[in-house]
Amino acid sequence: MQHFDKDSIDLFPSRYRASLINSLSGFKSANLVGTVNGEGHTNLAMFSSVVHIGASPALVGLVMRPNSVSRHTLENIRETGQYTINQVSESFWREAHQTSARYEGYESEFECTNLTPSYIEHHDAPFVEQSRLKYALLLREIVPITLNDTLFVIGEITDILCDTDAVMEDGYIDIEKLATVSVSGLDSYHTTARLSRIQYAKPNETAQLISLSGELYPLCDGQ
Amino acid sequence: MQHFDKDSIDLFPSRYRASLINSLSGFKSANLVGTVNGEGHTNLAMFSSVVHIGASPALVGLVMRPNSVSRHTLENIRETGQYTINQVSESFWREAHQTSARYEGYESEFECTNLTPSYIEHHDAPFVEQSRLKYALLLREIVPITLNDTLFVIGEITDILCDTDAVMEDGYIDIEKLATVSVSGLDSYHTTARLSRIQYAKPNETAQLISLSGELYPLCDGQ
Incomplete structure (x- = not known):
C-alpha cells in the first residue's frame, strides 16, 4: 500500500494533485445546475459537489469556486435567487461534461451542447429537458469557506420533477433505473449496478x- | 413525469420525505469516518456526505447532525482534532452499513462489526484495515449551517494510503478497481461500471x- 505523507502531498505537481485529491472523496454526484440572469440569458454548468443537507426543510448544498468557469452560475443565483439541479444520465453525459468548457458570458451552454431548456410555472431558472430527475431551488444561504475562498451554496427544494415509475412506494427513487451517472476524480463517468x-x-x-x-x-x- | 410542488413536498410523511429527498442529490460517496476519544475509545461511522472542497490545500467536507447517531464522531473530532476517512468497498459494505446502528458510547463499532482498526505514526485516529483507499485529516473548521442546525466539518488531508496499482500516472485513482461502492437514497448500495x-x-x-x-x-x- 502506497503512503503519501504531508511532505509528498505538498510536493505534488498541480495537475497531479488535482487528479489525486479529487479521487479521494469517492463516487460523486453528477448534476447540471441551470440558471438565468436578469436579461433572460440562460446558463448550464456541471457540478460534482451537490450534497444532501437535510430533508425537512429539504436542503441541498454545493461547493462553488467564485473565480472558476462556473462564475456565471454563481452570479445568476445571486441575482435571481433561483436555480435548478438536474441529474445527469447515461444518454447525455458527454453533453453534460461539455458544459464545463469556458464559454463566454454571452454564450448559453444549452445552445453550445444541444441540451434543451424547459420551464415550469412560478420558477424562472431553466431545467434540462433530457434529465429524468430534476428540481427547482430557492437560494437560502451562501456560506463562505474562508480556508480556500470557496462558497457553500445552500438552497431549498420547491419543486421536484421525476419519471413517475422510478418513485417507489416508500419514497426511494430508483436513480439507477434513471441511468443516473456518477463521477470519480475530475473526468471519469460511471453507471452503476445495485448491490442491494x-x-x-x-x-x-x-x-x-x-x-x-x-x-x-x-x-x-x-x- | 411526476411533479411534486411545494405543497405536496410539505405534506410528505416524515419517512417518505427522508427517502425521497435523500435520493435527489444523485449517487453519493460511501465512507467510514474513524475517530478516537481522549481515553483511547475508538468509533467508526458511515457517512454519505463527504465532498471535495479543494486540492490545494487538500480539503474535504462532511455534513454532520449533532444530535444524530454520529454524535460520538463529532465529539471525538472536536476533542482530538483528528479523524480518518476510509472508502467503503464491495467486500465490506454490509459491515460498513452496520456501523450506522445506534451503539452506546462505550461500544466500539470496530468490535461490533468485525472491521479492523489500523494506525500510522503521528496520527491517533484509527483507519479501517479493510479499506483500500483512506486518509488522515486534521480538523480545520466546523461551519454551522443554521438553517437546519447541521454542521459542515472541514478537514485537511495529511496522509493518504492507497493500493499502489490503483494510482495512475497522472494522479487519477481508479476507485472502480478498488471496488469502491456508492450510495443512493438512505439505504441502497451500488458498484460501478466506467463509461469512460x-x-x-x-x-x-x-x-x-x-x-x-x-x-x-x-x-x-x-x-
Whole structure:
C-alpha cells in the first residue's frame, strides 16, 4: 500500500494533485445546475459537489469556486435567487461534461451542447429537458469557506420533477433505473449496478437486505 | 413525469420525505469516518456526505447532525482534532452499513462489526484495515449551517494510503478497481461500471474520450 505523507502531498505537481485529491472523496454526484440572469440569458454548468443537507426543510448544498468557469452560475443565483439541479444520465453525459468548457458570458451552454431548456410555472431558472430527475431551488444561504475562498451554496427544494415509475412506494427513487451517472476524480463517468437496499441498522441485529421497493425478501424471513 | 410542488413536498410523511429527498442529490460517496476519544475509545461511522472542497490545500467536507447517531464522531473530532476517512468497498459494505446502528458510547463499532482498526505514526485516529483507499485529516473548521442546525466539518488531508496499482500516472485513482461502492437514497448500495474518462472540455471542440491512464485513445486521433 502506497503512503503519501504531508511532505509528498505538498510536493505534488498541480495537475497531479488535482487528479489525486479529487479521487479521494469517492463516487460523486453528477448534476447540471441551470440558471438565468436578469436579461433572460440562460446558463448550464456541471457540478460534482451537490450534497444532501437535510430533508425537512429539504436542503441541498454545493461547493462553488467564485473565480472558476462556473462564475456565471454563481452570479445568476445571486441575482435571481433561483436555480435548478438536474441529474445527469447515461444518454447525455458527454453533453453534460461539455458544459464545463469556458464559454463566454454571452454564450448559453444549452445552445453550445444541444441540451434543451424547459420551464415550469412560478420558477424562472431553466431545467434540462433530457434529465429524468430534476428540481427547482430557492437560494437560502451562501456560506463562505474562508480556508480556500470557496462558497457553500445552500438552497431549498420547491419543486421536484421525476419519471413517475422510478418513485417507489416508500419514497426511494430508483436513480439507477434513471441511468443516473456518477463521477470519480475530475473526468471519469460511471453507471452503476445495485448491490442491494438494506434495512436500517440496529445494534446486535444483522441488517437484512431489502427489495427495491423497500420490503424484506420473503426468503430472508427469520434469517 | 411526476411533479411534486411545494405543497405536496410539505405534506410528505416524515419517512417518505427522508427517502425521497435523500435520493435527489444523485449517487453519493460511501465512507467510514474513524475517530478516537481522549481515553483511547475508538468509533467508526458511515457517512454519505463527504465532498471535495479543494486540492490545494487538500480539503474535504462532511455534513454532520449533532444530535444524530454520529454524535460520538463529532465529539471525538472536536476533542482530538483528528479523524480518518476510509472508502467503503464491495467486500465490506454490509459491515460498513452496520456501523450506522445506534451503539452506546462505550461500544466500539470496530468490535461490533468485525472491521479492523489500523494506525500510522503521528496520527491517533484509527483507519479501517479493510479499506483500500483512506486518509488522515486534521480538523480545520466546523461551519454551522443554521438553517437546519447541521454542521459542515472541514478537514485537511495529511496522509493518504492507497493500493499502489490503483494510482495512475497522472494522479487519477481508479476507485472502480478498488471496488469502491456508492450510495443512493438512505439505504441502497451500488458498484460501478466506467463509461469512460474524458478530456478537459474546451469551447467549440468535442472533448474526446481518454484511456484509464489519462491518454487519448490512438483510434480517436483526429476525430
